[in-house]
Structures are given as structure tokens and as C-alpha cells.
Amino acid sequence: TNLTASIAGFHFQDLLLNAAGVHCETTEELEALRKATGTGALITKSATPKPRPGNSGLRYQDLPLGSINSMGLPNQGLSYYLDYANHYHDQQKPLFLSIAGLTQADNLAMLADIQASEFTGLVELNLSCPNVPGKPQTGYDFEATRQILTKAFTFFTKPLGVKLPPYFDLAHFDQIAAILNAFPLAYVNSINSVGNGLMIDSKTDTVMIAPKGGFGGLGGAMVKATALANVHGLRQRLNPTIKVIGTGGVQSGRDVYDLILAGADLVAVGTSLHQEGPAVFQRLRSELIAEMDRKNYTEVDQFRNRLQTLN
Ligand code: RRO
Numbered sequence: 001t002n003l004t005a006s007i008a009g010f011h012f013q014d015l016l017l018n019a020a021g022v023h024c025e026t027t028e029e030l031e032a033l034r035k036a037t038g039t040g041a042l043i044t045k046s047a048t049p050k051p052r053p054g055n056s057g058l059r060y061q062d063l064p065l066g067s068i069n070s071m072g073l074p075n076q077g078l079s080y081y082l083d084y085a086n087h088y089h090d091q092q093k094p095l096f097l098s099i100a101g102l103t104q105a106d107n108l109a110m111l112a113d114i115q116a117s118e119f120t121g122l123v124e125l126n127l128s129c130p131n132v133p134g135k136p137q138t139g140y141d142f143e144a145t146r147q148i149l150t151k152a153f154t155f156f157t158k159p160l161g162v163k164l165p166p167y168f169d170l171a172h173f174d175q176i177a178a179i180l181n182a183f184p185l186a187y188v189n190s191i192n193s194v195g196n197g198l199m200i201d202s203k204t205d206t207v208m209i210a211p212k213g214g215f216g217g218l219g220g221a222m223v224k225a226t227a228l229a230n231v232h233g234l235r236q237r238l239n240p241t242i243k244v245i246g247t248g249g250v251q252s253g254r255d256v257y258d259l260i261l262a263g264a265d266l267v268a269v270g271t272s273l274h275q276e277g278p279a280v281f282q283r284l285r286s287e288l289i290a291e292m293d294r295k296n297y298t299e300v301d302q303f304r305n306r307l308q309t310l311n
Contacts, residue, residue, distance in 0.1 A: 066220020
């Protein structure tokens with residue numbers, strides 16, 4: 001069975017990777033992803049120019065239908081990930097470097113550092129972190145999104161994608177796609193967590209996590225429909241040259257299949273990776289192949305973006 005994909009001249013032997021942020025803050029975690037059966041790529045924790053400890057207190061909780069997090073961008077700083085990247089030689093599994101500046105100036109400075117470096121992988125600009133107090137998600141500010149991309153593409157020539165927040169109105173799908181289509185993006189990754197949910201522990205009548213009074217990004221099964229809608233809505237609107245990484249709600253091989261059917265080229269796994277560790281990729285890969293076998297498919301191209309509608 002052929003699970004290969006390609007983005008911006010990079011070839012992937014398998015179409016699964018981690019969702020940025022999960023199991024990818026340290027080189028040890030990244031190496032475990034690289035070595036895991038079933039991953040076709042890996043991505044680093046979103047970096048800021050300097051290391052950050054992130055938010056204080058309990059900041060991630062598993063839930064019956066997924067997860068809630070308010071990590072607050074804990075990371076080792078851009079130079080740590082650039083250093084890992086510049087010693088990275090696994091041609092079989094391309095490396096994505098994720099960056100998430102707290103300001104436009106920080107994002108442009110990091111892109112300039114990456115441009116000047118010997119880095120040869122793909123870069124993901126995270127426009128959708130929901131958890132830094134006082135910092136709105138850039139992806140919900142269409143003019144700010146247009147402005148950062150306009151400035152970035154004046155000098156940045158390496159393969160660049162963006163990580164988007166979920167959108168909930170078809171008019172917003174139209175607006176964000178029109179902006180993204182104006183730039184030579186390699187891909188979009190949709191969705192980040194569903195920002196600023198709130199869950200309650202019924203035993204104690206308290207919120208589930210400490211930062212921001214309990215508000216945090218939702219992931220896992222409860223966001224699957226939102227992820228499918230965003231992947232499909234964007235795939236319908238984006239230039240064919242812009243590939244799509246589908247992220248959100250993957251617990252089974254059928255969930256991977258559904259994101260591909262909706263138009264995803266690669267599929268990323270967050271909450272399930274947090275819960276099961278890197279062995280999740282081997283399970284998802286074999287479940288996807290089993291689902292394809294049931295349909296007599298040997299290639300993902302036979303069903304990618306072939307979602308059927310009624311009537
Ligand atoms: O670190 C986080 O709190 C975080 C980030 Br940067 C993000 O993009 N998405 C998320 O759910 N958490």
C-alpha cells in the first residue's frame with residue numbers, strides 16, 4: 001500500500017506526523033518521533049526567539065472526549081531547534097520547524113534567522129496559539145495575517161506553511177483562503193486546537209487546568225468535525241499548489257482516512273500521541289491500510305479529496 005505524499009519537493013514515505021507541540025520539545029522526544037514506525041515526518045515545538053518556561057501550574061488534562069491545554073508556548077528557543085535541524089540528516093523523514101513569535105517583529109526576526117541559516121527543511125508559521133495571555137490568535141485577524149505574510153515573502157524563500165486556527169463561518173473560509181492564495185505558500189496546516197474552551201471537574205466544581213482561569217485549547221475526538229470542515233473548506237478554496245496538512249481528532253485509521261477524503265495530504269496527530277506515545281503511529285498506519293484494503297485502494301490518491309455529497 002502506497003502512503004507517500006509530497007509537499008514543496010519534499011517526499012514523504014508515510015503521511016503521518018506529530019501535531020506541533022506534542023512530544024517534540026526536546027531532541028530526545030524528536031528523535032523518538034523520527035525513529036517511530038509510521039511517521040513520515042516530524043515537527044518541532046513552536047519556537048520563540050528565546051527559551052520560555054510556558055504557563056504555570058497544571059496546564060494539560062486528558063478529557064473523556066479529548067484534551068484541554070494551556071501550555072503557554074514552553075520551548076527551548078529557536079537556536080535549539082535550528083541546531084537540531086542543522087544536524088538532522090534523515091532524508092526519509094523531512095523535518096518541519098515550527099515558529100510562533102509573540103509579535104510580528106519576533107516572527108520576522110526568526111524567519112530572517114532561518115533564511116540566513118543552512119536549514120533545508122520546511123517551516124511552519126504558527127498563527128494560532130490560543131494560550132498566551134494578552135496575545136490574540138493572529139489567524140483570527142485577517143489584516144494582520146495578510147501583513148505578516150506580505151512582509152515574510154519579501155525575503156523568505158524556503159518552503160513555508162502556516163498553522164491556522166479553526167474557522168466556524170463559511171464567510172471566514174472565503175476570507176482566509178483569498179488571503180492565503182495571494183502568497184506562494186507550500187501548505188496550510190488546519191486546525192490548531194479549538195481555542196478557549198472551558199471544562200469542569202464535576203467532583204470538585206473546579207476548572208480542569210490552572211492558567212487563564214481554566215480556559216484552554218481543545219483537542220481530540222471533540223474537535224474532529226471542526227477539523228474535517230476546515231480541511232475540506234480550505235481544500236475547496238485554496239490554489240492546488242497549496243497543500244493541506246490535516247490535524248484534529250485522529251484516534252483511528254478511519255479518522256486519518258476521513259481527513260484525507262476531506263483533502264489532506266499529510267495528517268498530524270496531537271491528543272492521541274500525547275495519550276499513547278509514538279507507538280500510536282504504527283497503530284494508525286496499520287488501521288489506515290486495513291481501511292484502504294477494505295475499499296480495495298492501494299494508493300491514497302485514489303480517495304484523497306474525493307468526499308461525496310448528497311443529491
Ligand atoms: O503552547 C501552547 O499553549 C499551544 C500552542 Br503554541 C498552540 O499553537 N496550540 C496549543 O494548543 N497550545
